[in-house]
Amino acid sequence: MKLLLVEDDQTTLTYLSKGLKELGYATDEAGTGVDGLHLATTGHYELIILDRMLPQLDGLAVLAALRAAGNHTPVIILSALSHVDERIRGLKAGGDDYLTKPFSFAELQLRIENLLNRSAGGDGTVTTLEAGDLRMDLVGHRVTRGGDAIVLQPKEFQLLRYLLEYRGQVVSRTLLFEAVWDYHFDPKTNVIDVHIAKLRKKLEAGDRSQLIDTVRGAGYVIR
Amino acid sequence: MLSASSSRLRYPRTSIWRLTVLFTALSLVVNALVLGTVYWLTVSERERQLQHNVLVAADTFRQLTALGTNSEAGLRRVVEAHARGAANTLLALDADGQLVGNLSEFPPRLPQYPSTGRFPVAVSRLSGEVAVEMARGTWLEVGAGRLMVAQLEADPGDYRGNFLLASVLALALALLLTLFIGYLFNRRQVKRLRGLSDGIERIQQGRMDTRLYSSGNGDEFDILAGQVNHMLDEIDELLHSVAGVTDNIAHDLRTPLSRIQLRMEDVGAALQGQGERSHPQAQTVAEAQADMQQLLATFDAMLELARLEQGVLQFEGEPCDLAKISTDVAELLGPVAEEKDQHLQVQVTDGSRVTGDPSLLFRAVYNLLDNAIRHAGQGARVTLSQGAAHITVSDNGPGIPEGERERVFRRLYRLDQSRHHSGTGLGLSVVRAIARLHGATITLTDANPGLSVTLDFPLEDSV
Numbered sequence: 087m088k089l090l091l092v093e094d095d096q097t098t099l100t101y102l103s104k105g106l107k108e109l110g111y112a113t114d115e116a117g118t119g120v121d122g123l124h125l126a127t128t129g130h131y132e133l134i135i136l137d138r139m140l141p142q143l144d145g146l147a148v149l150a151a152l153r154a155a156g157n158h159t160p161v162i163i164l165s166a167l168s169h170v171d172e173r174i175r176g177l178k179a180g181g182d183d184y185l186t187k188p189f190s191f192a193e194l195q196l197r198i199e200n201l202l203n204r205s206a207g208g209d210g211t212v213t214t215l216e217a218g219d220l221r222m223d224l225v226g227h228r229v230t231r232g233g234d235a236i237v238l239q240p241k242e243f244q245l246l247r248y249l250l251e252y253r254g255q256v257v258s259r260t261l262l263f264e265a266v267w268d269y270h271f272d273p274k275t276n277v278i279d280v281h282i283a284k285l286r287k288k289l290e291a292g293d294r295s296q297l298i299d300t301v302r303g304a305g306y307v308i309r
Numbered sequence: 310m311l312s313a314s315s316s317r318l319r320y321p322r323t324s325i326w327r328l329t330v331l332f333t334a335l336s337l338v339v340n341a342l343v344l345g346t347v348y349w350l351t352v353s354e355r356e357r358q359l360q361h362n363v364l365v366a367a368d369t370f371r372q373l374t375a376l377g378t379n380s381e382a383g384l385r386r387v388v389e390a391h392a393r394g395a396a397n398t399l400l401a402l403d404a405d406g407q408l409v410g411n412l413s414e415f416p417p418r419l420p421q422y423p424s425t426g427r428f429p430v431a432v433s434r435l436s437g438e439v440a441v442e443m444a445r446g447t448w449l450e451v452g453a454g455r456l457m458v459a460q461l462e463a464d465p466g467d468y469r470g471n472f473l474l475a476s477v478l479a480l481a482l483a484l485l486l487t488l489f490i491g492y493l494f495n496r497r498q499v500k501r502l503r504g505l506s507d508g509i510e511r512i513q514q515g516r517m518d519t520r521l522y523s524s525g526n527g528d529e530f531d532i533l534a535g536q537v538n539h540m541l542d543e544i545d546e547l548l549h550s551v552a553g554v555t556d557n558i559a560h561d562l563r564t565p566l567s568r569i570q571l572r573m574e575d576v577g578a579a580l581q582g583q584g585e586r587s588h589p590q591a592q593t594v595a596e597a598q599a600d601m602q603q604l605l606a607t608f609d610a611m612l613e614l615a616r617l618e619q620g621v622l623q624f625e626g627e628p629c630d631l632a633k634i635s636t637d638v639a640e641l642l643g644p645v646a647e648e649k650d651q652h653l654q655v656q657v658t659d660g661s662r663v664t665g666d667p668s669l670l671f672r673a674v675y676n677l678l679d680n681a682i683r684h685a686g687q688g689a690r691v692t693l694s695q696g697a698a699h700i701t702v703s704d705n706g707p708g709i710p711e712g713e714r715e716r717v718f719r720r721l722y723r724l725d726q727s728r729h730h731s732g733t734g735l736g737l738s739v740v741r742a743i744a745r746l747h748g749a750t751i752t753l754t755d756a757n758p759g760l761s762v763t764l765d766f767p768l769e770d771s772v
Contacts, residue, residue, distance in 0.1 A: 095564050101571040139560050166563035167556060188567035188605070191574050241640050267637055270668040272609070273675065280644045304574075 087202070088112045090131040092122030092148065093164065094140050102135065105191050111198075119143025126152055131159055133201055135194070138165035138176065146179045153180035160201040164189065173270060192304035193258040200252075215250040217308050220289070220297060222250055231294060241266055242285045249298065249308045258305035282306055325498045329491030333484060340483050344476045352469060359445050359460055360425050366398065367422050367447050367458040374451040381453055385409050388456070397461045399430065399444055404454025415448075415457060422449040430461065501530045509537075517545055555615050562608065566601070573598055610735040617742035626664035631766075632657040634667060635695040638674045646682050646691060653682075656694040663698070663766045665747045673743040676736040677702040677762050685759065698768050703761035714753045740764075 089111050093099045096117070103113045114129060116122035119140040126134055126148070134152075138145040149161055163181040165172060176184045183197050215222040219232040227243065229236045238246065244266045249257055259278040264270070282298060289297050299307050374384060385402060392400040392411035401410035408415060416428040425447045433439050446459020504522045511519040520541065521534035573594050580591045639655045646653040663670070674693075677700075681691045685706030692703050709717060718741050740762075744751045749766045 095567070097568045098564070098571065101568070101575065105571075105575075166560040187563040188570040188601075191571055239640075263641075267641060267671075269637070269671040271672045271675070273641070277641060277645055280648060281641075284644050284647075 087132045088114065088130070089198070090114050090116070090122070090125055090129070090134045090159075092116045092119070092126075092134065092140065092145070093137040094118065095137075101191070102194075105195070106198075109195060117141075119145065119148045123148045123151055126159070127155060127157065133198060134159050134161045135198075136161050136163055136181075138163055138167060138172075146176065149176075149179045149181060162194070162197055162201065190258065190304055192256045192301065193261065196252070196255055196257060196261060199255060212251075215247065215253075217250055217253055217297065218295070220250075222247060231289060236288055238285070238288065241281070242288070245281060245285055246289070249306060253308050256301045256304045256307045261305070323495060323499055323502075325495045326491070329488070329495060333487040333491065336483055336487050337480060340480055341476075344479065348472060348476075352472060355468075356445070356462075359462060363425055363446055363458055363460050364423060366460075367449055367456075370451065370456055370458060371422065371449050374456075384451060384456075397463070399446060399457070399459040399461065401457040402451070402454060403457075404452070410457070412457070415455065416446070416459075419446060419448055419457065422447045427462075428459070430459075432461070505530065505534060505537075512541065517541070517548065551615070555612055559612055566605070570598070570601065573601075607735070610739060614735055614739050614742055617739065617746060626666070628662045629665050629667045629670050631661045631663055631670070631695050631700060632659050634671050634674055635693055635700060638671060638678055639693055641675065642678050642682060645679075649682065649686075650688045651682060651685065652688075652690045654690065654692045654694075656692070658696050661695070661697045663747065669743045669746065673740045673764065674700055674702075676740050677764075680736055681706070681760070681762075689759075698766040699763055701761060701763040703756040703759060705756060705759040708755060708758055708760040709753065711755070717753070 106113050116125050120142045136145050160182045162183045163176045164185050166187045173184045213225050221230050248265045260272050388400050388402045388409050401412040401415050403415045420426045425445050427445050429441050430444045432442050443462045444459040448455050448457040508521040520538045523531045523534045577594045580588045635657050681702050681704040685704035690705045694701050717737050741751050749764050752763045754761045
């Protein structure tokens with residue numbers, strides 16, 4: 087799978103391409119908007135990572151030109167502008183996701199995987215999710231572990247569901263918050279940690295094994 | 310904190326209306342003076358004329374008798390002849406107890422020549438009616454007796470009455486006219502002023518694209534509006550350049566921050582790759598990353614606040630459900646309150662719609678509840694209650710002394726005792742900026758004990 091990186095900061099570009107290559111992606115790189123637009127229209131990419139502020143041609147202008155030309159490659163916008171209105175402008179211009187600098191690579195990786203799964207058509211209808219001895223019934227809203235029912239609050243249920251849907255991937259706190267609460271806002275405190283701790287207490291009560299792992303500086307994962 | 314509604318323009322209190330009343334009073338005084346002068350010049354002039362006529366007539370008779378050429382009988386004939394032919398002249402000669410002339414009685418208490426006096430006379434009109442009229446006259450010694458000379462005043466009562474009536478009518482008309490014209494003036498000026506005042510109120514609410522109305526005829530209001538608009542243009546330009554500067558700062562600082570973040574992650578991943586999960590350096594890297602999160606929180610809040618306060622942030626309002634937002638915030642922060650053994654009570658009322666940005670409103674309520682939970686202390690009672698157009702967060706913690714309440718809105722301001730609490734020190738400033746964008750007011754009150762913070766939103770139908 088080939089990705090296009092358009093980013094004017096050489097250091098960021100190097101780290102991104104290095105990280106993506108380690109994950110098994112091939113990358114093409116561009117340092118200006120003009121080069122980026124040229125590569126995007128001539129080559130074939132699974133996904134484009136586009137910086138918002140670029141020399142010569144602004145990131146949003148590149149995106150607009152791309153969409154006007156009928157190119158529907160998923161685009162993740164990287165931006166130093168974190169404001170709600172900037173985010174909305176980015177998504178309106180045709181961006182599929184918007185990530186504010188500085189971002190964690192783990193978060194970017196997760197969003198890339200999300201978008202690639204989405205453009206691949208998703209996995210259809212799922213009614214139960216599993217991980218080890220944990221079973222989650224999405225229709226009946228029941229959670230059991232080793233056959234014992236576990237009572238969860240609605241938000242706890244949604245948190246667990248999200249972690250299970252992205253089983254094996256590290257999910258950041260911001261992503262969890264946005265998925266479960268649906269507001270564009272980063273609480274930037276340990277508030278999500280408190281929710282996960284509560285969820286853990288219920289899931290891992292007694293001498294049950296640890297289910298949710300903490301990845302330092304990145305987020306949570308169910309392996 | 311806006312109290313624009315209490316300072317709306319009201320009729321009896323405008324300076325124009327006071328001037329109108331003053332002007333009306335002044336014009337009444339001037340009119341009264343003019344009428345007084347006219348009265349003096351006409352009515353009293355007539356009386357002086359009459360007196361003059363009487364004296365001339367009396368003088369003629371005096372000279373006639375002084376010549377001595379006429380006998381007493383001759384004088385009597387002259388008087389009788391004059392009295393018979395005159396319509397307005399009254400003559401009476403009282404000699405040897407005999408009265409000659411056109412009066413039946415010699416008027417008593419009449420001053421002697423050259424003074425004159427007034428006295429009533431019964432006059433029989435042609436129609437046969439008898440009326441009382443006033444006459445002015447005098448008397449003088451002639452030979453054997455007294456001669457009275459007088460003239461009837463021409464309808465003096467009627468004339469004076471008409472004059473007074475006309476004066477009162479004229480003054481009343483002048484009063485009504487000045488008041489009416491004053492009212493029209495006032496209405497026009499107040500309308501213009503109200504237009505200006507409404508425009509300024511919108512600007513106060515952060516709608517910086519508002520411009521004041523100018524009628525185009527170059528009057529003082531147009532000049533004022535033009536000056537204010539010019540000022541607004543300059544402020545607008547300044548704000549946009551400030552917004553540009555903050556965007557550049559954001560970009561210039563975020564690029565190195567991005568590199569640090571990626572490098573630290575790289576180091577962290579390399580350390581984990583060595584298979585030592587509890588590597589001491591991994592712990593250090595994680596702590597450095599946590600520090601950076603703290604740094605970013607303040608950085609983001611300051612930039613966002615700058616934009617919110619400048620009113621640069623433009624959003625398309627959408628209907629927001631205050632009950633849902635309140636419930637969501639409570640669900641997010643509930644476990645945090647639980648950790649502190651606090652009792653979080655939530656009261657919501659369905660069906661309240663406010664136009665705005667749900668994420669911004671969520672953040673405002675989040676900041677308020679987060680503040681309360683953070684500062685109220687272990688085991689406190691925290692209440693989040695939401696009504697048709699308000700959201701109140703109160704706690705029974707230490708509260709804020711009255712003198713400090715306005716200061717807590719300042720950027721980075723913290724009460725001394727809360728320095729050790731985590732947080733950016735920007736929470737309430739952000740809440741106030743968001744409230745302003747939504748036309749809401751924020752009020753801090755004493756919860757006895759503790760603090761109560763209320764956001765009051767404008768009612769939907771009044772927008």
